[in-house]
Amino acid sequence: PDAGPVGGTVVTEVRRAVEAFGGSVTVSTPEDLVDPDRAVAHDVVLLVAERAAQPGSAAMRHTEPVQDPHAGLVTAVTGGDLDGTAGPLIGEETFLRGRRDGRTTVVAGGSRALLYGLHDLVRAGETAFTADQPMTWDLPTQPIRMLDHWDNLTVHPVMGQVERGYAGGSIFWSEGRLRTDLSRVEGYARLLGSIGINAVSVNNVNVDLLEARLLTEGLEDVARLAEIFRPHGVRTYLSVSFGSPRTLGGLSTADPRDPAVQRWWTEAADRVWARIPDFGGFVIKADSEGQPGPFAYGRDHADGANLLARAVAPHGGTIFWRAFVYDHQQDWRDRSTDRARAAYDHFAPLDGRFDENVVVQVKHGPLDFQTREAVSPVIAAMPRTRLAVELQVTQEYTGQQKHVCYLGPWWSELLGFPLWGTRGPTVADVAAGRGPGGLAGGVAAVSNVGTDEFWCGHPLAQANLYAFGRLAWDASLDPVDLLDEWIRLTFGEDPAVASALHEVMDESWRTYEDYTAPLGVGFMVSPTNQHYGPAVDGYEYSRWGTYHFADRDGVGVDRTRATGTGYTGQYPEPWSETYEHLETCPDELLLFFHHVPYGHVLHSGSTVIQHIYDTHFRGVERVEGMVAVWAELEGRVDDGLFVRVTERLGEQLRSAREWRDQITTYFWRKSGVPDERGRRLY
Ligand code: GCW
Numbered sequence: 180p181d182a183g184p185v186g187g188t189v190v191t192e193v194r195r196a197v198e199a200f201g202g203s204v205t206v207s208t209p210e211d212l213v214d215p216d217r218a219v220a221h222d223v224v225l226l227v228a229e230r231a232a233q234p235g236s237a238a239m240r241h242t243e244p245v246q247d248p249h250a251g252l253v254t255a256v257t258g259g260d261l262d263g264t265a266g267p268l269i270g271e272e273t274f275l276r277g278r279r280d281g282r283t284t285v286v287a288g289g290s291r292a293l294l295y296g297l298h299d300l301v302r303a304g305e306t307a308f309t310a311d312q313p314m315t316w317d318l319p320t321q322p323i324r325m326l327d328h329w330d331n332l333t334v335h336p337v338m339g340q341v342e343r344g345y346a347g348g349s350i351f352w353s354e355g356r357l358r359t360d361l362s363r364v365e366g367y368a369r370l371l372g373s374i375g376i377n378a379v380s381v382n383n384v385n386v387d388l389l390e391a392r393l394l395t396e397g398l399e400d401v402a403r404l405a406e407i408f409r410p411h412g413v414r415t416y417l418s419v420s421f422g423s424p425r426t427l428g429g430l431s432t433a434d435p436r437d438p439a440v441q442r443w444w445t446e447a448a449d450r451v452w453a454r455i456p457d458f459g460g461f462v463i464k465a466d467s468e469g470q471p472g473p474f475a476y477g478r479d480h481a482d483g484a485n486l487l488a489r490a491v492a493p494h495g496g497t498i499f500w501r502a503f504v505y506d507h508q509q510d511w512r513d514r515s516t517d518r519a520r521a522a523y524d525h526f527a528p529l530d531g532r533f534d535e536n537v538v539v540q541v542k543h544g545p546l547d548f549q550t551r552e553a554v555s556p557v558i559a560a561m562p563r564t565r566l567a568v569e570l571q572v573t574q575e576y577t578g579q580q581k582h583v584c585y586l587g588p589w590w591s592e593l594l595g596f597p598l599w600g601t602r603g604p605t606v607a608d609v610a611a612g613r614g615p616g617g618l619a620g621g622v623a624a625v626s627n628v629g630t631d632e633f634w635c636g637h638p639l640a641q642a643n644l645y646a647f648g649r650l651a652w653d654a655s656l657d658p659v660d661l662l663d664e665w666i667r668l669t670f671g672e673d674p675a676v677a678s679a680l681h682e683v684m685d686e687s688w689r690t691y692e693d694y695t696a697p698l699g700v701g702f703m704v705s706p707t708n709q710h711y712g713p714a715v716d717g718y719e720y721s722r723w724g725t726y727h728f729a730d731r732d733g734v735g736v737d738r739t740r741a742t743g744t745g746y747t748g749q750y751p752e753p754w755s756e757t758y759e760h761l762e763t764c765p766d767e768l769l770l771f772f773h774h775v776p777y778g779h780v781l782h783s784g785s786t787v788i789q790h791i792y793d794t795h796f797r798g799v800e801r802v803e804g805m806v807a808v809w810a811e812l813e814g815r816v817d818d819g820l821f822v823r824v825t826e827r828l829g830e831q832l833r834s835a836r837e838w839r840d841q842i843t844t845y846f847w848r849k850s851g852v853p854d855e856r857g858r859r860l861y
Contacts, residue, residue, distance in 0.1 A: 189290035192372075192410035193297050272377075276300065276307065277314035283307055286314065291377065291412040295319075298373040302664060317653075320611045323497070323538070323567065323621030324651035325378035325416070326371065327462060332356065332382070332389045337709075342383050343573050345580035346629030346636040351381055355389060357400035364407050367628060372411030374648025378623075379408060380416035384464035384501065391420045394447055395427055398454055405455045414459035416499070421463060421483060422471035423447070434476035435486035444490035452494040460496035461487055462540070462623075467504045480504070480525060481532035488534040499567060499623065500533075502526050502541045502557055509724040517736075517744035518724030519545035522557050527749075531563035538565045538620040543593050543606070545746070546725060548576050549701040550589075550692050553758070553768055556749035558609050559598040562616030568594070568606055572643050573627040576704060577691055579711050580627065580636035582831040583805060584691045585684040587646035587658030594622075594654035600753045607654035622651045637827050638820050639684060641669070659685055670816060679812050683805045690805075692767075694798030694835045694842075697791045699771035700727045700735060703842070712834055713841040727770070729849055733777055734787070735770035747772060766790075777850040791846050792854040795839040802828075802835045 271289035274296035278284070285296035299317065300307050329342035330349035340348045350363045358364075371379065381404055382390045393401055394417060405415040424430040424443040434440055451458050465483055466472030473483035484500040491498060505521035522545060533539060539561065544552035548571040558566060570590055571577075577584040594607040604614045612619025624647050628634050635641050645665040649656055662684060663677065670676045695713070696703040702725040705714035718725045727734055737743030739759050747759045757763045758772045766781045777788040785793065806828045813821055844861045847853065854860060 188410040189294055189412055193290075193293050196297060273316060273318035274299065275314045275316040276303075276312075278307065278310070278312045280311075284314070292318075294372055294412050295375055298375075301373070302668065304667075319375055319652045320607065320654060321621045321651050322612070322619045323378050323623075324376050324648065325380065325499075325567070325621060325623040326376055326572070326626040326647075327380045327384065327418075327569075327623055328626050329383040329385070329573070330381065331387065332393075341573075341629055342385060343571075343575040343625065344627075344629050345574065346627060346634060346640075347631040348629055350628060350630055351404060356397070357403060361403070361407060363630065364404065368408045368411040368413060370644075371408070371413050371648070374645055375652040376648050377412055378414045378416060378459050378621075379626075380418055380459075380462045380499075382418045384418045384462060385468070385470060386418055386420035386464075388426060390418070391423055391427055393417055394419055394423060394451065398451060401451075402454050405458065409457065414457055415455065416459040416462055417451075418462045418464070419487075420471060421465045421473070432476065433471060435473055435478050435482045436476070441486060441489070444487060448490040448494060448496065452491075452496070458494070458496065460491050460498055460536075462499040462501070463487065464501045464503065467501065468507050479529060481529045484537045484539075485532075485534045488537045492534070492536050496536065498537045499540045500537055501569070502539050503547075503569075505724060507724070508722050510722070511720045511726065515744070516724065517738060517746055519553075519736075519738060519746050520744060520749065521545075522555060523560060523749045526557055527560040529564075530561040533564050535565070538567045540567045540569050540620070540623055542569045546701055549699075550577055550688070550695055551699045551767055551771075552701055553699070553771055554593060554596045554598070554606060556746075556751075556754075558606055559614075559751050560749070562614060563618070564616070565612075565618045565620040566609055567620035568610045568622050570622065570624040570647060572624045572647050574640065574643070575625075575710055577688070578831065578834075580640045581711075581827050582691055582834065583637065583639050583683060583687045583828070584643075585639070585646070585658075585662060585687045586643045587650065587661055587688075588685075589688050590647065590650050591654065591656075591658040594650060598754075599751055605654070624651075633820065633823060638824055639680075641665070642684065673815060676812060676815050679808050682808045686801070687805070690798050690801040692798075693794040693801065694838045696727075697770065697794065697842070698735070698766065698787065699768040701725060701771065703727065713838045715841060715845045728774055729846070731849055731851070733775050733779070734846075734849075735774040736772070737774040738772050743774075777846070777852055788846060788850055788852045789855055792843055792856070792858065795843050796858055799832070799835045799839045802832050806832055 272292050272295065273288040274292040275286040276284070276296055276299055283300070285293070285300060287293035287296050328351070329344065330351055331340050331342065332352040332355045334340045350367060351358065381401065382393060401415060401417060408415050420426065422433050424433045424440045428443045430439055430443060432440060464470045465480065466474045473479060480500065484498055487498045502522045504525045505518045506516060509516050509518065522541065526539060541555050541557045542548065543555060545555050546552050558568065574580050574584055577586065594605065596606045597603050598606060598609065608614055610620050610622055627640055627644055629636070635644065642662055642665045646658060646661045649661045662681065666677050666680050670680070702718050703713060703715045704710045704717060705712045706717045706721065719727065726736065728736060738746035740748045741759065747755055750758060758768070761773060761775070764772050766783055769775065769781065775787060777786065779787045781787065781790055783790065809824060809828055840861060847860045
């Protein structure tokens with residue numbers, strides 16, 4: 180239905196995949212839907228329909244009218260089967276699957292949906308081919324489900340090749356250009372398609388000159404990548420530098436109001452789309468951590484974003500403009516500046532000024548991908564702007580793929596967070612266009628793959644990539660069920676393996692939280708070791724704006740309106756009041772919002788200092804448990820994988836003990852309050 184090369188390559192890919200399984204497939208037309216006999220005898224019938232428009236195409240899982248974000252509406256609500264009476268209009272990414280009279284049928288609203296239907300079939304396995312099942316439908320809630328790569332073309336002396344990458348080199352680039360062997364990319368593209376990802380950006384948001392040139396001289400390389408991603412329904416994006424008109428175009432300015440600058444971007448975009456007709460657009464980090472941006476010309480972020488948006492609009496392109504903007508040259512003595520406030524202060528006043536093809540991409544929290552932090556108030560503050568929520572699959576602050584830290588539960592909590600209180604729209608709703616303004620952006624995350632033999636450094640870190648895709652598809656999926664899916668697809672059906680992996684992974688994010696920075700205070704990571712391992716005061720007197728303010732009496736950041744930085748005022752009710760007061764602030768975020776004495780009693784009944792001791796000892800005990808459970812799997816999983824995970828667990832245990840001893844000792848020395856249970860402090 181989506182004629183042209185794009186739909187065609189996806190359909191070819193699906194046919195190839197089914198045939199590789201020894202199956203047969205017919206890709207058929209809407210007429211076949213009402214007359215299934217015309218679809219002849221095949222194991223699997225995949226029907227592509229521009230819409231399953233004929234009356235009665237499906238029994239619906241839902242019983243109320245549902246808005247399909249892509250196609251407009253799905254009105255059918257009644258039961259019935261292929262011969263029923265009500266009919267949905269289905270969107271380009273929507274599919275239905277069911278089984279009747281010995282035949283399993285997937286009905287797809289477009290080529291992407293066909294692909295997703297196929298992968299859904301693979302996920303379901305045998306169960307899709309046994310008993311009769313009514314047609315049930317599925318569609319992604321987020322229109323854009325993107326992975327961002329922080330890959331550089333060459334190896335950076337400090338950051339390595341992939342910024343915050345913990346899995347070897349870039350799968351795309353080597354020594355300044357595209358790799359010659361792209362087989363890893365082919366596997367990756369299939370993997371992304373299988374979890375519903377439909378967008379990928381292929382270079383770091385910190386754009387150096389070499390990477391900036393991907394837009395111009397390097398375009399052939401990008402086109403080659405787009406060719407690999409296309410059959411899997413994934414659109415390619417580039418990170419660009421706001422300074423490009425100067426650095427690449429030789430202009431004297433990059434001012435968004437300058438006609439020569441506007442022309443430069445228009446011509447650049449024209450060239451990109453001439454070469455890659457289904458190109459997605461640009462991701463951009465501007466006026467952030469040293470990247471160029473509109474501020475230099477006295478312009479704001481809306482001026483900057485709209486400059487690019489107008490250049491790509493004629494081609495249907497989208498600009499992902501990051502909201503990660505703050506003062507990275509802060510003086511620690513300055514108590515009036517609060518980094519957590521920055522994104523809101525910069526962006527909320529601009530609501531309504533962004534063009535419709537701009538998506539403002541907001542990190543999930545106001546600081547920086549911490550193990551625990553509050554939800555960013557920006558997400559509730561811009562109803563007239565398309566917003567995307569950004570997560571971090573690569574484990575920068577969550578153990579750098581040396582520690583097992585399954586992030587599904589964390590993301591599920593974040594995406595499900597009700598921004599206006601219990602019943603209101605969630606973070607995922609706002610991203611999906613179901614917030615107050617009804618504008619959709621999507622979700623994006625920083626990828627965690629590399630050239631490593633196990634793709635992610637830690638073999639179990641793949642679960643995070645998997646869970647991200649599935650939660651981007653549907654944030655209401657249970658993260659433990661998703662882990663179960665991943666385990667089955669990755670390790671097969673051995674129940675001993677599944678139960679051991681659940682034991683090791685289900686609670687691993689909370690375990691990691693236990694032995695690292697307490698009660699939402701964040702950081703305490705080592706700056707010299709690139710955010711790996713403990714350094715309680717590592718950032719305390721730095722320029723980065725991430726402080727904990729521990730002294731002999733207490734710890735935490737006062738972000739209240741009454742006596743602190745006023746950050747709590749950036750939230751709508753009820754959160755503004757909930758976070759403002761000690762009586763209502765949740766324990767896990769206490770030190771993010773308040774500075775309290777060590778003897779302050781938590782809702783849990785424990786004092787802050789005793790909580791610090793207890794969680795840190797408990798965290799290490801849990802890691803010891805993980806090591807023991809994993810050891811039981813020797814001989815039940817691939818040997819090489821077993822050895823790799825065993826090594827990493829050894830490092831996790833060493834590191835967790837280091838965290839425990841440094842944190843507990845630090846707070847004992849500061850407070851002078853001993854551990855009630857008399858455990859060893861130094
Ligand atoms: O988390 C921080 C990282 C930087 C990164 C930045 C960002 C790409 O430490 O390495 O830069 O966030 O998100 O832009």
